[in-house]
Amino acid sequence: MTQTTAIIDIAADEWVAACTASAARGCDVVDWLTAVDTLESLFVVVHVVDPGSSRSEMLRCELDSERPEIESITSWFPGADWHERETHEMFGIEFLGRSQTNALLMRAGDASSPMRKTAALDARVRTPWPGQESTTGRRRQKLPPGVRAEWTRDE
Amino acid sequence: MSDSTPQRNVIALLPEACTSCMVCVRECPSWCISLESHVEAVSEEGARRPRTVNVLDEFTIDYGLCMYCGICIETCPFDALAWRDSFDYSSGDRQGLRQDAVDLSRWWPTGS
Numbered sequence A: 001m002t003q004t005t006a007i008i009d010i011a012a013d014e015w016v017a018a019c020t021a022s023a024a025r026g027c028d029v030v031d032w033l034t035a036v037d038t039l040e041s042l043f044v045v046v047h048v049v050d051p052g053s054s055r056s057e058m059l060r061c062e063l064d065s066e067r068p069e070i071e072s073i074t075s076w077f078p079g080a081d082w083h084e085r086e087t088h089e090m091f092g093i094e095f096l097g098r099s100q101t102n103a104l105l106m107r108a109g110d111a112s113s114p115m116r117k118t119a120a121l122d123a124r125v126r127t128p129w130p131g132q133e134s135t136t137g138r139r140r141q142k143l144p145p146g147v148r149a150e151w152t153r154d155e
Numbered sequence B: 001m002s003d004s005t006p007q008r009n010v011i012a013l014l015p016e017a018c019t020s021c022m023v024c025v026r027e028c029p030s031w032c033i034s035l036e037s038h039v040e041a042v043s044e045e046g047a048r049r050p051r052t053v054n055v056l057d058e059f060t061i062d063y064g065l066c067m068y069c070g071i072c073i074e075t076c077p078f079d080a081l082a083w084r085d086s087f088d089y090s091s092g093d094r095q096g097l098r099q100d101a102v103d104l105s106r107w108w109p110t111g112s
């Protein structure tokens, strides 16, 4: 059974107000929060649910992709804490007003934001691609899919 | 979904069906499939020139890297890969999670 939830676009300065308004309508549990990088735009997205009725709302906010920051919602939704930490680590988004945003997976001080489309994935560049070999001898692909030419230029 | 639909537990290989086309190897997002093959000439009666065929030498899936997305199975043009229900293949070391063509083909008869 597929249930579609409409996406509601929110301005950055109304983020907290929009999330608390969803909570007031019953959707007071954060199911997940993440970011979406389309290369042209960077969004933060949160899916909030009403556990009683399984009704849900999806809120989205476009951020400045050069200096992405947004108010943290953890004071109202404690369940957003882990998601904000992960989104901070993977997309480099600053969540303002949080007590701490310590790293989950990456080494301390590594601010490379690996889930941003602009981040060069070093391991992908350095690992030999198993698909490099060609059984036909022709049409050998030079770069594996997902590895951009500009990542390899200064090798 | 019927009860007999295999779950995403293990990938079985039917080496006779595999043409070493490399489609699965290239499409795998985790880069965990590796394949080696060579070309052999097959002469057929009545044919003017021998036909060249790819012969599979080695096919390995590293289950330490596989994320069970099923893309290899979906993309194989020759139905040489399929899900099977078995999951009893844990290993105490990293190498033990690499299954070669012999290991992978053993799963084939175990399911639907």
Ligand code: SF4
Pocket (backbone or CB within 6 Å): B027, B028, B029, B030, B031, B032, B033, B061, B065, B066, B067, B068, B069, B070, B071, B072, B073
């Ligand atoms: S299931 Fe996905 S990750 Fe695993 S071998 Fe197939 S394509 Fe690769």
Ligand code: SF4
Pocket (backbone or CB within 6 Å): B017, B018, B019, B020, B021, B022, B023, B024, B025, B035, B075, B076, B077, B078, B079, B080, B081
């Ligand atoms: S896609 Fe299928 S036929 Fe092609 S190499 Fe992979 S298993 Fe073999």
